Amino acid sequence: TGSKPDISRAKSAELYEKSKTYFPGGVNSPVRAFKSVYGTPLFIEKGDGCYIWDADGNQFIDFCGSWGPLILGHNNPKIREKVTEVMQNGMSFGAPTALENELAELIIKNNRFVEKIRFTSSGTEAVMSAIRLARGFTGRDKIIKFEGCYHGHSDSLLVKAGSGLVTFGETSSAGVPKSFAEETIVIPLNDTNAIEQAFAQFKDQVAAVIIEGIPANNGLIIQDEEYVKFLRKICTDNGSLLIFDEVITGFRVGFEGAAAHYGIKPDIVTYGKIIGGGLPVGMYGASAEIMAHISPDGGVYQAGTLSGNPVAMAAGIATLTELNKSSFYKDLNAKAQGFVESIQRFATARNYRFKVFSVGSIFWFAFTDKEKIQTADDIDAGSMEKFKVMHRELLNRGIYLGPSGYEVGFVSAAHTKVELEKAKRAIFEALDLVFKK
Ligand code: PMP
Numbered sequence: 197t198g199s200k201p202d203i204s205r206a207k208s209a210e211l212y213e214k215s216k217t218y219f220p221g222g223v224n225s226p227v228r229a230f231k232s233v234y235g236t237p238l239f240i241e242k243g244d245g246c247y248i249w250d251a252d253g254n255q256f257i258d259f260c261g262s263w264g265p266l267i268l269g270h271n272n273p274k275i276r277e278k279v280t281e282v283m284q285n286g287m288s289f290g291a292p293t294a295l296e297n298e299l300a301e302l303i304i305k306n307n308r309f310v311e312k313i314r315f316t317s318s319g320t321e322a323v324m325s326a327i328r329l330a331r332g333f334t335g336r337d338k339i340i341k342f343e344g345c346y347h348g349h350s351d352s353l354l355v356k357a358g359s360g361l362v363t364f365g366e367t368s369s370a371g372v373p374k375s376f377a378e379e380t381i382v383i384p385l386n387d388t389n390a391i392e393q394a395f396a397q398f399k400d401q402v403a404a405v406i407i408e409g410i411p412a413n414n415g416l417i418i419q420d421e422e423y424v425k426f427l428r429k430i431c432t433d434n435g436s437l438l439i440f441d442e443v444i445t446g447f448r449v450g451f452e453g454a455a456a457h458y459g460i461k462p463d464i465v466t467y468g469k470i471i472g473g474g475l476p477v478g479m480y481g482a483s484a485e486i487m488a489h490i491s492p493d494g495g496v497y498q499a500g501t502l503s504g505n506p507v508a509m510a511a512g513i514a515t516l517t518e519l520n521k522s523s524f525y526k527d528l529n530a531k532a533q534g535f536v537e538s539i540q541r542f543a544t545a546r547n548y549r550f551k552v553f554s555v556g557s558i559f560w561f562a563f564t565d566k567e568k569i570q571t572a573d574d575i576d577a578g579s580m581e582k583f584k585v586m587h588r589e590l591l592n593r594g595i596y597l598g599p600s601g602y603e604v605g606f607v608s609a610a611h612t613k614v615e616l617e618k619a620k621r622a623i624f625e626a627l628d629l630v631f632k633k
Contacts, residue, residue: 199629200592202235207251211239232580233599234588243270245610248596256596257615259605263598264444265469267528267557268518269610275473278514279507287507295509299471302516303479309440309455309465310481314490315504319443319468320348322478323406325498326464327352329480330404330437332496333489338398340381340391340405340436341365344572346413347406347441355380362393385411386423386570395434404437404464405430409445409454412604415575416553416560418568424458431463437486443468443478447516448606449556450525457555473515475508524609525556532557532607535616542624548631557607561586561597563630575602586626593622 216222221229223237230237238250246269248258258270268275282295300313316322327339327350339352347353355365355377365382367374381398383390385407395402405427411417431438440462446453447470455462463486468478481487491497502508518524536552536559543550549565562569563579583601590597597605607616 199589202588203254203592204252205236205238205250208239209236211251212236227598227600227603230599232601233584235591237599238591238596245269245271246608246612246615254591254594256591256594257611257619258596259607259619260596260598260603261606261608262474263469263603264448264606265472265474267448267470267606267608268473268515269608272473272514272518272610274518275511275514278510279475282506282510285506288502288505290501293504293506293509295506295513296504299509299512299516302513302520303467303471303481306520307452307481309452309461311484312487313479313481314487314498315500315509316478316480316498317476317500317502317505317508318348319441319466319478320350321500322443322466322468322480323347323353323439323441324350326439326441326466326480327404327406328498329482329486329489329496330439330464332494333486334403334435334437336401336403336436337379338364338381338401339379339403340383340394342385342407342411343382344385344414344417345406345408345411345441347408348443351376352380353406355382357382357384362390362397384571384573385417386419388423388426391427391430395430395436400435402434402436404439406439406441409440409442410449410457410555410558412444412558412560414572414602415562415569416555416558416604417570417572417574418553418555419570421458424460428460428462437463439464439466441466444558444604445555447471447519448558449529451516451519470515470519471512472508473511475505475511476502477505477508477512518609528607528609529556531611531613531616532559535559535607535611535620538620539623542620543627546627546631548627550627550631558604559607560604561601563601582630585630589626589629590622593625595619595622 223229242249343357351372354369356368364378365380367377442453446467464482466480489496536554540552551562553560563582580601
């Protein structure tokens with residue numbers, strides 16, 4: 197089989213021309229602009245189950261799932277009904293509602309890692325607030341983050357590694373004051389030496405170490421359990437808090453996220469995406485003792501006009517109720533693992549330099565022959581050209597992946613055997629084309 201003809205993007209192209217007059221790059225979040233893949237960004241009109249349709253009427257099996265929230269697929273009837281029911285009573289009060297209690301109870305009663313929580317409206321806000329809480333709780337200013345982890349776009353976290361092995365970071369965005377970056381130490385993942393050195397160099401100054409439960413924003417950089425346990429210990433030994441950013445992994449790899457996956461108790465956990473069932477929700481939580489530092493109980497200020505919004509809470513309640521059913525994760529993860537294993541078998545049989553890394557229903561296609569990828573530096577930037585070819589061939593075969601080779605994909609409960617078979621065949625064809633001489 198050869199390349200398929202490109203799908204029609206006439207309507208999307210027209211909408212894109214217009215959107216460029218309204219928004220920088222024509223989008224409201226940068227990666228949507230398809231800058232690292234072929235063609236015009238697709239404007240999506242509709243989603244149902246594991247399918248989406250664009251403005252030109254092209255249908256795709258979707259493995260992006262709105263970047264993670266849609267673990268039950270698009271337009272899930274249970275979420276839609278709950279949201280519609282709650283909306284009949286109004287959409288925002290800026291006052292407490294019983295719905296917040298209901299979602300909080302679902303989370304706290306079924307999660308060993310949080311005793312008290314606070315809802316926000318995005319993952320960025322949740323993480324930004326968690327950092328402030330760690331600083332307020334410890335009375336220290338510096339934080340340690342890892343190269344290859346993304347934690348949203350707050351100032352303290354738009355920081356990349358500086359020139360030395362252990363120095364404070366450099367801003368990774370214009371507009372972030374240098375003085376902010378100086379409070380963030382950026383080190384490589386999977387390197388016990390680097391973090392020991394950081395703690396030695398900034399003794400008694402580190403408020404927190406923040407890591408993605410399983411780093412999934414720059415490929416899927418799976419850490420060894422031993423290393424994550426080491427992080428837990430070195431934080432405890434130094435009086436620093438360990439923050440697990442579980443905005444992707446929370447309620448994805450299991451109801452209790454990566455913390456349960458590794459059997460590690462972080463001091464503060466952040467969630468987002470899935471807890472909002474596709475509506476804007478974030479959350480951070482910790483022990484009652486740590487959370488007592490949040491205003492109005494404590495001195496760490498954090499607020500939000502739409503925090504705990506009833507419609508968003510309704511979507512979260514409907515979603516988590518489904519996820520809390522026994523065997524939900526067992527079934528989803530088994531289905532996803534079957535899918536990725538057969539793709540790997542195909543690629544291995546043909547000697548392609550291609551690996552599928554995965555945890556549960558998260559997967560990442562890597563054009564590499566490395567057995568493990570555990571630091572950002574392990575990723576070969578040149579391999580992204582291959583992803584670009586694959587992405588185009590997959591779109592032309594009705595398969596939608598996030599528009600960057602650094603992004604992970606998600607299998608949802610709405611993907612059935614039929615769609616996964618179809619997707620596999622398309623992926624096999626695309627791989628053959630990527631690797632053809
Ligand atoms: N943390 C992690 C681990 C994320 O993956 C993201 C978003 N991809 C964020 C924080 C920021 O969340 P949001 O985009 O909702 O602000």
